[in-house]
Amino acid sequence: MAERAVRSLRTRLLAWYVGTSLLVLATVGVAVCWVTWQSRVSAVDAELRVQARRVSGAVRARPGGAFDVELPSDATAYFQQARPRTYYAVWTIRGRLVDQSRPDLGLPAAPVSGARTRGASREVIVGDGELTVLVGRQIDDVREELWSLAGTMALAGTGAMALALLCAWLVASRALAPVQRISETARRMAGGELSARVAVDRTESELGQVADALNLAFDRLHEALERQSRFTADASHELRTPVAMLSAEVDWVLMRERSAAEYREALEACSRVAARMRGLVQSLLILARADSGELSVSRERVRLDLVIDQAVESLRQLSLDRCVRVESAMMPVTVEGDSERLLQLVTNLVLNAVVYSPPDGLVRVALTLEGNEATVRVTDRGIGIEADDLPRIFDRFYRCTSARTCEPGGAGLGLAIAKWIVDAHHGAIACTSEPGCGTEFVVRLPAHQAAGRVPGTGPPPPAPGERAVQGLSRV
Amino acid sequence: MRILIVEDEPDLARTLGRAFGEDGYAVDVAGTGADALLKASFVAYDTIVLDVRLPGGDGFGVLAELRARGGRMPVLMLTARDGLEDKVRGLNAGADDYLTKPFALGELLARVRALIRRASSDPRPELTAGAVVLDTSARVVRRDGAVVELTAREYAILELLARRKGSLVTRSAIYDHVYDEHEDTLSNVIDVHIASLRRKLGRDVIQTRRGHGYIIDG
Numbered sequence: 203m204a205e206r207a208v209r210s211l212r213t214r215l216l217a218w219y220v221g222t223s224l225l226v227l228a229t230v231g232v233a234v235c236w237v238t239w240q241s242r243v244s245a246v247d248a249e250l251r252v253q254a255r256r257v258s259g260a261v262r263a264r265p266g267g268a269f270d271v272e273l274p275s276d277a278t279a280y281f282q283q284a285r286p287r288t289y290y291a292v293w294t295i296r297g298r299l300v301d302q303s304r305p306d307l308g309l310p311a312a313p314v315s316g317a318r319t320r321g322a323s324r325e326v327i328v329g330d331g332e333l334t335v336l337v338g339r340q341i342d343d344v345r346e347e348l349w350s351l352a353g354t355m356a357l358a359g360t361g362a363m364a365l366a367l368l369c370a371w372l373v374a375s376r377a378l379a380p381v382q383r384i385s386e387t388a389r390r391m392a393g394g395e396l397s398a399r400v401a402v403d404r405t406e407s408e409l410g411q412v413a414d415a416l417n418l419a420f421d422r423l424h425e426a427l428e429r430q431s432r433f434t435a436d437a438s439h440e441l442r443t444p445v446a447m448l449s450a451e452v453d454w455v456l457m458r459e460r461s462a463a464e465y466r467e468a469l470e471a472c473s474r475v476a477a478r479m480r481g482l483v484q485s486l487l488i489l490a491r492a493d494s495g496e497l498s499v500s501r502e503r504v505r506l507d508l509v510i511d512q513a514v515e516s517l518r519q520l521s522l523d524r525c526v527r528v529e530s531a532m533m534p535v536t537v538e539g540d541s542e543r544l545l546q547l548v549t550n551l552v553l554n555a556v557v558y559s560p561p562d563g564l565v566r567v568a569l570t571l572e573g574n575e576a577t578v579r580v581t582d583r584g585i586g587i588e589a590d591d592l593p594r595i596f597d598r599f600y601r602c603t604s605a606r607t608c609e610p611g612g613a614g615l616g617l618a619i620a621k622w623i624v625d626a627h628h629g630a631i632a633c634t635s636e637p638g639c640g641t642e643f644v645v646r647l648p649a650h651q652a653a654g655r656v657p658g659t660g661p662p663p664p665a666p667g668e669r670a671v672q673g674l675s676r677v
Numbered sequence: 678m679r680i681l682i683v684e685d686e687p688d689l690a691r692t693l694g695r696a697f698g699e700d701g702y703a704v705d706v707a708g709t710g711a712d713a714l715l716k717a718s719f720v721a722y723d724t725i726v727l728d729v730r731l732p733g734g735d736g737f738g739v740l741a742e743l744r745a746r747g748g749r750m751p752v753l754m755l756t757a758r759d760g761l762e763d764k765v766r767g768l769n770a771g772a773d774d775y776l777t778k779p780f781a782l783g784e785l786l787a788r789v790r791a792l793i794r795r796a797s798s799d800p801r802p803e804l805t806a807g808a809v810v811l812d813t814s815a816r817v818v819r820r821d822g823a824v825v826e827l828t829a830r831e832y833a834i835l836e837l838l839a840r841r842k843g844s845l846v847t848r849s850a851i852y853d854h855v856y857d858e859h860e861d862t863l864s865n866v867i868d869v870h871i872a873s874l875r876r877k878l879g880r881d882v883i884q885t886r887r888g889h890g891y892i893i894d895g
Contacts, residue, residue: 435760442757443730446778447689453782454696471688 211381212374219370220363227359235352242344243324247317250326253280254337257290258330261300269294269333271301286340287323293334300333307338380409384416396424433493436599437486440613444479448472485615489598492622499540499626503650506576507532507569509541513548514567517556525561528552532569535576536650539627547623550616551580551643557612558584558605558641571649575629578645586637595633596621620645678723678793678833679703679854683713683739684755685731693726693785700786701816701829701836703857708732710739717743720853722750723793726785727772729756729763737770744771751792755780790814797840804839806882806893811839820878830855831874834867838883843895845886 256277262270271292273281281288281303291302315329322345325338383400390398399420400413455468491497514528521528537544548567555565559582568579587595591602601614624631629647680702684690687708694704705720707713710731717725725743729736740752751773756763759777767775773795774788794800794813804811810819816832818825827835833855838846851867871883871891884892 435758439757442778443686443689446755446757446780447686447692449779450689450692450696450782450785454692457696457699457782471692474688 212371212378215374216367216370220367223363223366227363231352231355231359234355235348238351239344239348242347243319243341246324246339246341246344247326250317250324250337250339251328253277253288253290254326254328254335257292257337258328258333258335261292261333261335269300286343288337288339290338291336293336295329295332295334377409380413384409384413387420388416391420391423396420396427430493433489433598440482440486440599441479444475444482447475448479451475482613482615485613485619488619489615489622492626499543499623501538502541503536504539504541504544506535506537506544506578506647509544510548510567510569510578513545513552516549517552520553521556521565524556524559524563526556526559526563526565528556528565528567530567530569532567533571535569535571537576537627537647538650539647543623543626547620547645548578548580550620551578551645554616555580555582555584555641555643558582560584572646574649575646576649578647579642580645581640581642583640586639586641587633587635588637592633592635596631678837679705679720679857680724680726680789681705681707681713681716681720681722682726683707683710683731683736684726684728685709686728692782696782696786697789698857700790701833702789703833703855703860705858710734710736710742713739714742714746716858717748717750718746720858721850723796723854724789725750725752726789727752727754729754729758729767737766740767740770740772751796753785753788753792755785787814793840798844799840799842804836804842806835806839806842807879809835809839809878809882811836818878825877827874827877828870831870831877834870835874835878835883838891838893842893845890845892847890850890 257271257273260271260273260277262272264270269292281290289303289307291307292300294300315327315334317324317326319325319341320338322340322342323338324341325336327334327336329335380400387398387400399417402410402413402417451468451471455465460468488497510530510532514530517528552565552567556563559565563583566579566581568577568581570577570579585605587602587605591600594600595602596617597614598618599614600618601612605612621631624645624647627647629645631643631645633641633643635641678701680697682690682693682697682704684693684706685708690706690708694706697704702723705716705722707716711734713725713727713731716722727736727740731739736754736756740754743752752771753774753776754767754772755776755778756767757778764775773792776785776788790813794802802812802814804813808821809825811817812819813836818827818832818835834851837851837854848867855867856862871885875883882893884894886892
């Protein structure tokens with residue numbers, strides 16, 4: 203916890219803030235002290251110069267080359283004051299000491315003129331050609347004043363710093379509170395509470411934008427997870443019914459000894475169920491792989507008319523069984539795409555048309571080149587689709603009432619797969635229907651450019667085989 | 678006992694129909710909710726096995742309509758959804774029991790048997806009529822401890838009367854509960870079965886109310 207506090211953003215922000223402020227305050231303090239010191243010292247120097255002139259003015263030359271110092275009374279007072287202690291000394295230009303205010307000054311031989319600090323004193327030395335005058339003054343009072351100034355500034359600085367720190371702490375806490383909320387929300391989300399969202403106060407602030415972006419991401423995630431769980435629920439629902447049929451059939455036949463005909467009938471029923479489950483599992487796998495992006499669509503030149511031929515051929519037996527005639531009228535059209543998926547697309551559409559046609563019905567499959575689009579039309583005269591159902595027929599697991607009544611075996615995945623295949627080929631699929639009269643599906647795919655009518659340019663279509671019935675399911 | 682199976686998967690409906698038929702029930706099958714409601718308006722079924730997912734309105738709607746029309750028969754719902762919500766919804770709508778697909782056929786038969794037992798005046802699995810004892814789970818009839826061999830139809834008639842012990846059961850009620858919709862038979866066939874039952878169980882068990890029907894005195 204302590205380590206976390208050290209590492210927390212707020213602590214680090216505050217540390218930087220405090221560090222910078224301290225540096226600034228210290229710099230200002232040092233500068234103020236320095237300037238004050240300088241001004242005080244130059245004031246002392248000016249004072250000493252005045253006194254030095256007075257001392258120099260009070261020097262009288264006596265006969266015999268000797269000098270005498272007769273200070274005026276106020277100057278005498280100045281040099282006798284106790285605090286600050288002051289002193290003077292006078293030398294001849296040759297360096298002979300003329301006079302000094304105290305005997306214990308311990309001054310060196312006559313120095314050069316100027317101002318200097320020696321020990322705890324400030325000294326000014328003035329030379330006028332004949333004499334050198336030194337006037338000194340202890341400056342511990344100036345030093346004390348400066349220390350006191352520094353102390354006051356440090357105190358005030360500390361106080362101001364503490365106040366600023368408090369304010370900064372509050373501001374940082376306030377500013378970072380949304381971060382706390384965001385991380386709290388993200389944790390709740392991760393814990394499975396998918397509806398958790400960050401409350402956004404001010405969208406224009408940076409954190410508000412972060413919260414908005416996160417909420418959007420959460421929405422997407424929630425949606426995806428819900429779609430996933432709905433898909434799983436629907437899939438398991440679709441699988442339960444055939445499993446129930448299988449188990450009921452097997453339970454029944456094992457209840458007692460049965461005749462050979464009864465065994466055969468039961469096994470046939472089981473086989474029907476198994477075929478249905480096979481198709482369902484195939485469809486589910488295709489959609490699950492499409493969702494996770496594992497299912498790729500290859501891009502090769504495909505003769506769509508040959509693909510349609512193959513699809514119609516693979517459904518020949520079924521259409522014969524149901525006495526439905528399938529007619530096709532096609533132009534040779536080449537598209538760019540995945541021949542296997544396109545075969546599945548056409549097969550799903552034609553299968554639906556056949557299954558929902560009445561006996562002696564007619565299904566037409568037409569392929570034309572309209573503009574730059576390969577257009578496939580699959581038309582039946584079957585039961586049709588109610589207007590209410592039309593917008594939802596491409597949804598997964600959606601089954602129209604009429605379809606369920608007439609063909610209970612389907613799971614409602616065929617058109618979802620068809621739609622996915624069309625989308626993956628950048629095409630469009632549409633449906634028009636009149637209940638009781640028939641349905642038409644129109645698929646438009648971008649034709650392979652400028653090669654639309656050149657026969658034999660595409661690779662050979664996949665060999666006819668059982669692949670055609672993979673993933674079949676009904677509306 | 679006559680039951681209605683409402684199931685839109687023809688293979689499953691056929692299997693269930695045969696299984697219940699072999700268990701001594703007269704079975705009718707409906708493939709849609711509308712069909713089920715129509716059949717239930719003509720026949721007082723002893724139990725309805727109702728699939729939730731039906732074309733043309735789901736099982737919940739059918740159940741609500743049945744109850745709204747005053748149908749009091751036990752209803753067992755079959756569903757492919759096992760969410761708690763659906764169970765609660767089904768039970769709240771007036772279902773008496775609930776079974777999730779896939780189910781074991783034996784469990785479905787046992788639950789329907791239990792529902793019929795609970796709905797009758799005597800909820801014990803063993804019914805008595807004088808010296809005659811019916812073990813309804815094993816479908817065995819004993820008189821004074823000795824097993825009496827009955828045909829399926831005779832057993833069905835005896836069980837119906839025993840379940841309504843003390844109350845009069847009309848000939849047409851017997852006809853409704855013992856024969857399914859596909860059996861077209863004369864109602865005097867029931868008299869033949871009653872006569873046979875009396876021969877096997879003794880004359881004192883089933884009383885005749887001339888012009889009305891039959892009764893096992895309580």
